[in-house]
Amino acid sequence: MTLRRVFVPVFVLALVLLALPAAVSGSPIARQGATDDERRGTDASGQDAPAESAPQTSRFDDPQYADQQILDDLIVDGSACVGLDCVNGESFGFDTIRLKENNLRIRAMDTSSTASFPTTDWEIMFNESSNGGANVFAINDIDSGRRPFSIESNAATNALYVDNGGRVGFGTANPVTTLHAVTGNTPTLRLEQNGTSGFTPQTWDVASNETNFFIRDATNGSTLPFRIRPGAPTSSIDIAGDGDVGINTTSPVARLDVRAPDSTTAMNIQQPERVLWTMTSTNGDGWQFINDETGTFAEGLSISRQGTGIREFRVTPTGAVVIPDAPLPTAEAGTIYFDGDTFCGYDGAVWRPLQAAGNQTCN
Secondary structure, three states: OHHHHHHHHHHHHHHHHHHHHHHHOOOOOOEOOOOOOHHHEEOOOOOEOOOOOOOEEEHHHOHHHOOOOOOOOOOOOOOEEEOOOOOOOOOOOOOOEEEOOOOEEEEEOOOOOOOOOOOOOEEEEEOOOOOOOOOEEEEEEOOOOEEEEEEEOOOOOOOOEEOOOOOEEEOOOOOOOOEEEOOOOOOEEEEEEOOOOOOOOEEEEEEEOOOOEEEEEOOOOOEEEEEEOOOOOOOOOEEOOOOOEEEOOOOOOOOEEEEEOOOOOOOOOOOOOEEEEEEEOOOOOEEEEEEEOOHHHOOEEEEEEOOOOOEEEEEOOOOOEEOOOOOOOOOOOOOEEEOOOOEEEEOOOOEEEOOOOOOOOOO
8 A cells, every 4th residue: 555655646746747848848839910029020940030921929939038027126236128139248338227129118007997097008109110100209198099299309409498497498408487489590489270170270470580579470471460679668559457558658548548759750540439649749748639529528639738637629529619618727828718609818917808799708
């Protein structure tokens, strides 16, 4: 009984040992179809097989190239090279990690299975794989099949630069504003509505150079409907919080308030509400032309001396002419007004009637 108990297990162990070499040295497993990397396919002689050959085999199917699973942290005291073209004795220089083969990708695969957790897979791509493809560094959104970020080779130095203050430079490593664009000729921002949402395509450019700052209608003949020349003074156009527009003033007091440095400025304004045009001469005297035709200011077109608020000449909405509509407290000799039934003139001391008949009293 003792001999039999020993002999049977030994016999079974011998059979297992005899079978092991055949299993280890078996032929590589055939793999149908093209692989992700054509260089991983091998023919019967172990040489690289053409991408279109089928069936293909992979050296990674051979036990001598079996995967290694490390059930612990991996610490490499040195540099690492990953890829089919890494060689023994690789010269790393300052590279800590080197990827080396003809198709380079780093993919992050999120295996989350709970519906409330994000699961999108991302990929860092180094150049396209197709013949004639782009030399580009890109980040791909694998799940949606999109490429939200790309940098083509030979892009200019500092094409995109974010400094430690969060300022973004385009063409500069020293951005001084939130967005700072630098180029040798006419830095431009293009705003293009391309029609993909069903709206009519329209393109505007905002640009500047040594000649002017302008807005260009690129869709309609590249016209320049808005331009500002270098050296324009502060508040050349100033829009107040209530919508009043000032020309050469920071405090417009009417729908359109035009202030000119001298009396040589001419203007033609059509406006349904109140228009104020102020002209100030070089000696400080100013005149205001006011068009009040609606609302509580229904006084028509009037002319007054700046700062007095008194209408010195007025044409009412009905066509009447008032010169002025009341005696002036500080009138000059030669001033004329009409008080409703009498024309009166100021002789430098008192108001006198200017007509021979009718009411001879001047208020």
